[in-house]
Amino acid sequence: MATYIQPFCEGINWIDVTNPTTQEMEQLSKEYNLNPHMVRDCLQPEHLPKYEFVDGVHFLILRYYAHSFDQPLATIQDLTNKIAIFFTDQFLISIHLSEIPFLAVLREKFISKCTSETDLLTRIAWNVLETYENPANRLSEKVDFYESQTMMKTSEANVMDSLYTIKREASIAHKTLMLMLEPLNHILVKPGEEAALQDMRDQHLKMRTLYIQVLDDVNNLMNLNMSYSSQRTNDVMKILTIFSVFFMPLTFIAGIYGMNFHFMPELTKRWGYPSALLFMLIVALVLYLWFKRKKWL
Known part of the structure; x- marks a missing residue:
């Protein structure tokens, strides 16, 4: 002490x-x-x-x-x-x-x-x-x-x-x-x-x-x-949602033409494949313009 x-x-x-x-x-x-x-x-x-x-x-x-x-x-x-x-x-x-x-x-x-x-x-x-x-x-x-x-x-x-x-x-x-x-x-x-x-x-x-x-x-x-x-989580979810929205109709179109039924007239046409690709491009472009108009992009 x-x-x-x-x-x-x-x-x-x-x-x-x-x-x-x-x-x-x-x-x-x-x-x-x-x-x-x-x-x-x-x-x-x-x-x-x-x-x-x-x-x-x-x-x-x-x-x-x-x-x-x-x-x-x-x-x-x-x-x-x-x-x-x-x-x-x-x-x-x-x-x-x-x-x-x-x-x-x-x-x-x-x-x-x-x-x-x-x-x-x-x-x-x-x-x-x-x-x-x-x-x-x-x-x-x-x-x-x-x-x-x-x-x-x-x-x-x-x-x-x-x-x-x-x-x-x-x-x-x-x-x-x-x-x-x-x-x-x-x-x-x-x-x-x-x-x-x-x-x-x-x-x-x-x-x-x-x-x-x-x-x-x-x-x-x-x-x-x-x-x-x-906010970062929401941004990630937003990007994933946008990707899913873009690919959902494209996947649907690809799925339709991937069924390979015999009586599908587009399968035997020379312009069938380019037409499907063009249609997919138009759908993607429409989605993009719609997203821009809504200011989601």
Whole structure:
């Protein structure tokens, strides 16, 4: 377990704990009077965002974006990691399984600017939300790329699989942001810290809007690809139908004169074969002119 204890204003400590064991958490809970049920929740890596207030201690769980692109994506736990936070007016404890870059930046550069535990909490929450921005921009760029391919009719056969992957990732991220709405709404700041709180809420709204836009764009693009696919199928069927319409009467004529009955006067005439071919040509020409008039060709 890596633990950083850092005072950041009078009488208040920030205890940042990385990958604690069960025994270490029990010791921490006794020292700071943490509820056992909340401690158990903070040790579960798959726990969803939540907020609780028990025995004078605020407890919330947030999830930050931490997806590794070489891993399959199926659940919220695959896309995000958890950070659990206990706080009172005397301390703030943050607990996570691995090192988080933005917490290190907070410790080094911004901790001296925090005026209270709620101010520090607001900064942590803002940075948690900020981890969703670059992935949203990356997904948006992918959608733009596939959109240009689709409009230029150069998209690959597996484009729908790629679009579904984008949709899945954006959907999970948006669902996670919606789940974090409750714990974020329970953050109440001290007088003078309202601007930081509003920045955090604006950041949350911005992230939700980005992922809603990605979902709308990818859904529209998937529908467009399915429309193009249907159009291509219709074009193929149209060509096959035209060929069948042209050859149907010709096949009928050829079938009639292919029966070879003895009493068929055309069979004994010198002009019978050229006349049959000419008749077939006239039928094909009439069909062609009719199709052109109907604008089917």
